[in-house]
Amino acid sequence: MAKQYAILHAATRVIRRLSVEEDVQVGPGEVAVALDQPIDLAGGFWKLDAGDQKVLASDQEITEARVDPVRERQRKLALVAELKVAISDAAGDAALPAKLKRVLAAWSALLS
Numbered sequence: 001m002a003k004q005y006a007i008l009h010a011a012t013r014v015i016r017r018l019s020v021e022e023d024v025q026v027g028p029g030e031v032a033v034a035l036d037q038p039i040d041l042a043g044g045f046w047k048l049d050a051g052d053q054k055v056l057a058s059d060q061e062i063t064e065a066r067v068d069p070v071r072e073r074q075r076k077l078a079l080v081a082e083l084k085v086a087i088s089d090a091a092g093d094a095a096l097p098a099k100l101k102r103v104l105a106a107w108s109a110l111l112s
Helices: 057-065 069-091 098-111
Strands: 005-009 013-017 028-036 046-048 054-057
Touching: 005 046, 013 046, 069 098
Parallel strands: none
Antiparallel strands: 005 013, 005 028, 046 054
């Protein structure tokens, strides 16, 4: 049986995904850990402790590792709302050139 690898968020050690590929691909801020025994990710968000044992991740770790799609959607919606306010504030600046106001108006329309 192929060896299983856990791809972790490096800072929190929250498991982002599992792989059985020999050439494990990791992204920025991730590390791969070879597991002695296969694990299952059902039942929650998991991390590996210092001894590479599977334990439940805390809410803070889940948020920091960006593994929960619901939390990620909420985070992104908040960022879009912040961007809309910033665009609106900038577009209202009387000293802004007309070309830049058109760009901001177009961005505002796209985000609506």
